[in-house]
Amino acid sequence: MPNTAVDMAARLSVAPMMDWTDRHCRFFHRLMSRRTLLYTEMVTSPALVRGKALHLLRYHADEHPVALQLGGSDPDELAKAARLGAEAGYDEINLNVGCPSDRVQSGTFGAVLMREPALVAECCAAMGEAVDVPVTVKCRIGVDDQEPQDVLPDFLEKVSASGVSRFTVHARKAWLKGLSPKENRDVPPLDYPLVYEMKRNFAHLHLSVNGGVNTLDEALEQLANGLDGVMIGRAGYHQPWDILGAADTRIYGADNPLNDPDEAAEKMMPYIEEHLSDGGKLGQISRHMLGLFAGQPGARIWRRVLSEGAHKAGAGVPLVKEALDAVREARKGAFEAEG
Incomplete structure (x- = not known):
C-alpha cells in the first residue's frame, strides 16, 4: 500500500x-x-x-x-x-x-x-x-x-x-x-x-x-x-x-551500490577532504565508520587506528588509508592462514 x-x-x-x-x-x-x-x-x-x-x-x-x-x-x-x-x-x-x-x-x-x-x-x-x-x-x-x-x-x-x-x-x-x-x-x-x-x-x-x-x-x-x-x-x-x-x-530487489566495505571507506575520502577543508575534524566523521568491518578480519585494527589517531592534530585521509591498508593486510593474513 x-x-x-x-x-x-x-x-x-x-x-x-x-x-x-x-x-x-x-x-x-x-x-x-x-x-x-x-x-x-x-x-x-x-x-x-x-x-x-x-x-x-x-x-x-x-x-x-x-x-x-x-x-x-x-x-x-x-x-x-x-x-x-x-x-x-x-x-x-x-x-x-x-x-x-x-x-x-x-x-x-x-x-x-x-x-x-x-x-x-x-x-x-x-x-x-x-x-x-x-x-x-x-x-x-x-x-x-x-x-x-x-x-x-x-x-x-x-x-x-x-x-x-x-x-x-x-x-x-x-x-x-x-x-x-x-x-x-x-x-x-x-x-x-x-x-x-x-x-x-x-x-x-x-x-x-x-x-x-x-x-x-x-x-x-x-x-x-x-x-x-x-x-x-x-x-x-x-x-x-x-x-x-x-x-x-x-529488501528492495535492486542492485547494491557498492561491492564491499572497502569501497565505502574509499568513497568517504572525498567527503572527508571537503569537511576538513571547511574546518572540520576527522573524528566528527570517522567515529561513525568504526563498525564498517564488524565481524571481519581487520575490524579491530581498523577501529584502533581510527580511534587512536582521528583526534590528533592534522589527522585526515592518510589515516583512513592507513587503517584500510591494515584491514587489507589482516584479511590477506587470515586468507593465507585458512589456505
Missing part, C-alpha cells in the same frame, strides 16, 4: 538516534544503500523556532530519501518547525512520541505523549496543514502502567484521524520512571504480536516495527508477517555493512 516514494523507502529505515545519526553518519550510510530511508537525530521544535538553530537542518543532497524527526508538543510551534524542515528539502517530517529520557519528558514530548493522543493528533494536524510532505509518527506501544492492548489501538485511531497514515511502532513499553533511556531500549519485553494485530486492524495504515531487529534476515521475517516496514537502530549503526551493504538487493 505504499503510495509515495518515501513510503516505499520506509520498507527499511535506520532509526533516529541522538548523537549518532547526524549528517556525516547519514552520508556514510547512504553510500551503502540508495533505497533505505534515513532519519535525522531528533531536533526539538523550540530549538528551530525559538532558538533559530537552523544549522541543525543541514544535510548533504545525496542523503535523500531523508526524514527530519521533530520533538515537541505545541501544535503551532511544531507546524512552524515542520515548515522549516520542508523548506530545507526533507522528504518527511516525523514526530517523536517514543523517547523516554528525563530531558524529553521535562519538555512534555517524546514517550510521555502516549498519554495524550488527542494532543498528538492536534500536533500532527497542524504539521500536516503546514507542509506538503508526509507527516509521520514514531511511538511506543504504551508507557508505565498503560495496557498496550487498549492504548495502542486508541492512539492509532485518534492520530490517524488527523491525516497521519504512517507509523513506526517501537514494540516495547517505555517506563518513564525507574528505567534509564538505555534500559528502556532493552528491559521492557518486546510485543511484536500486538504490532501485527494493529496491522490487521488498521490495514489502511503503513506500519513499521522498531525494536530488537538486528539483521536483514530478521527484517525480512517482520515483513513476511505483514508489516509494511522495519526500522533498525543500533545494529544498523554498529554493523552498517551487514545491514546496509545488502539492503538494496534483499
Whole structure:
C-alpha cells in the first residue's frame, strides 16, 4: 500500500538516534544503500523556532530519501518547525512520541505523549496543514502502567484521524520512571504480536516495527508477517555493512551500490577532504565508520587506528588509508592462514 516514494523507502529505515545519526553518519550510510530511508537525530521544535538553530537542518543532497524527526508538543510551534524542515528539502517530517529520557519528558514530548493522543493528533494536524510532505509518527506501544492492548489501538485511531497514515511502532513499553533511556531500549519485553494485530486492524495504515531487529534476515521475517516496514537502530549503526551493504538487493530487489566495505571507506575520502577543508575534524566523521568491518578480519585494527589517531592534530585521509591498508593486510593474513 505504499503510495509515495518515501513510503516505499520506509520498507527499511535506520532509526533516529541522538548523537549518532547526524549528517556525516547519514552520508556514510547512504553510500551503502540508495533505497533505505534515513532519519535525522531528533531536533526539538523550540530549538528551530525559538532558538533559530537552523544549522541543525543541514544535510548533504545525496542523503535523500531523508526524514527530519521533530520533538515537541505545541501544535503551532511544531507546524512552524515542520515548515522549516520542508523548506530545507526533507522528504518527511516525523514526530517523536517514543523517547523516554528525563530531558524529553521535562519538555512534555517524546514517550510521555502516549498519554495524550488527542494532543498528538492536534500536533500532527497542524504539521500536516503546514507542509506538503508526509507527516509521520514514531511511538511506543504504551508507557508505565498503560495496557498496550487498549492504548495502542486508541492512539492509532485518534492520530490517524488527523491525516497521519504512517507509523513506526517501537514494540516495547517505555517506563518513564525507574528505567534509564538505555534500559528502556532493552528491559521492557518486546510485543511484536500486538504490532501485527494493529496491522490487521488498521490495514489502511503503513506500519513499521522498531525494536530488537538486528539483521536483514530478521527484517525480512517482520515483513513476511505483514508489516509494511522495519526500522533498525543500533545494529544498523554498529554493523552498517551487514545491514546496509545488502539492503538494496534483499529488501528492495535492486542492485547494491557498492561491492564491499572497502569501497565505502574509499568513497568517504572525498567527503572527508571537503569537511576538513571547511574546518572540520576527522573524528566528527570517522567515529561513525568504526563498525564498517564488524565481524571481519581487520575490524579491530581498523577501529584502533581510527580511534587512536582521528583526534590528533592534522589527522585526515592518510589515516583512513592507513587503517584500510591494515584491514587489507589482516584479511590477506587470515586468507593465507585458512589456505
